[in-house]
Amino acid sequence: MKYVLIGLLALMSVACSQSTVTEAAEPQTDEQKTLYAIGIALSQQLQVFALSEEELAFINAGIADGVMQRPSKVEMQVFGPKIKELADARVAVVSKRQSEASKEIIEKAAAEPGAVKTKSGAIVIAMTPGSGPAPKATDTVKVHYHGTLADGTVFDSSVERGVPATFPLGNVIPCWTEGLQEIKVGGKSRLVCPADVAYGDRGAPPNIKPGATLLFEVELLEIVN
Numbered sequence: 001m002k003y004v005l006i007g008l009l010a011l012m013s014v015a016c017s018q019s020t021v022t023e024a025a026e027p028q029t030d031e032q033k034t035l036y037a038i039g040i041a042l043s044q045q046l047q048v049f050a051l052s053e054e055e056l057a058f059i060n061a062g063i064a065d066g067v068m069q070r071p072s073k074v075e076m077q078v079f080g081p082k083i084k085e086l087a088d089a090r091v092a093v094v095s096k097r098q099s100e101a102s103k104e105i106i107e108k109a110a111a112e113p114g115a116v117k118t119k120s121g122a123i124v125i126a127m128t129p130g131s132g133p134a135p136k137a138t139d140t141v142k143v144h145y146h147g148t149l150a151d152g153t154v155f156d157s158s159v160e161r162g163v164p165a166t167f168p169l170g171n172v173i174p175c176w177t178e179g180l181q182e183i184k185v186g187g188k189s190r191l192v193c194p195a196d197v198a199y200g201d202r203g204a205p206p207n208i209k210p211g212a213t214l215l216f217e218v219e220l221l222e223i224v225n
Contacts, residue, residue, distance in 0.1 A: 044205055045205075048094075048203075050093070091202075091203075091210045094211060095201045095203075095209075097211070099195060099213075102195075105150055105192065106192060109123045109190075110123050118175075118178035118197075120174050120175075121197050122175040122192070124179045124191055125189060125190040126188075126189050127187075127188045127189055127190060127217065130183060130185050131185070131186050131187075132184050132185025132223075133184060133185060134184045135169060135183075135185075135220070135223045136181065137170055137177055138168075138170060139169055139224075140166060140167065141167065141223055142166045143221055144159050144165075145218045145219070146159045146160070146217045147216045148214075148216075149213075149214065150213050156207075164221055173193065173197065173198050175197040175198055176216075179193075180220060183220045185220050185221070185223060186220070187219070191218055192213065192214075192215055193215070194213050198214045
């Protein structure tokens with residue numbers, strides 16, 4: 001959770017300079033847009049807390065007091081160390097919620113005809129059989145892929161970019177390392193990646209929440225020499 005602490009320190013040092021935090025007007029100038037972009041960038045560090053609007057108001061108040069160098073309303077020596085405790089607790093809640101929401105999807109995919117479950121729990125369902133060789137874990141592959149969350153939200157897609165991706169199979173999430181070895185060149189498969197073989201309890205903020213199951217359609221174009 002080190003990145004959370006870094007993000008919060010950044011929030012205290014660079015954000016809002018208003019004494020009272022209110023909803024900002026639409027940014028007009030380049031400088032205003034850049035300041036707004038800072039807020040968006042820093043907000044990504046807070047995704048792990050799954051904040052309500054009421055809770056966000058307390059963070060905004062802390063930012064304003066810190067930036068304006070007003071006296072703190074809490075003892076930082078006491079409550080500063082509790083930041084990580086709160087982050088860990090919130091991550092556990094979000095991860096459990098995501099895992100429960102994905103359980104039915106995983107079970108349904110595993111029951112599909114021809115579904116292959118790897119030793120770590122990734123599920124591979126052939127869409128179009130390939131006629132070439134299958135890669136090894138040490139190979140580099142070129143693929144087209146389309147990745148969505150369980151609710152259908154697209155979080156990454158080489159198909160939409162129109163440019164295939166090339167990478168070593170040993171440098172990706174376990175679901176891909178194992179799942180791609182079940183696809184032959186020229187083939188296309190669906191990969192269902194439970195959190196344990198994807199990004200686990202840490203997620204990949206801001207798009208992939210802790211405990212999220214990921215769904216991919218992957219076409220293996222080439223094993224790269």
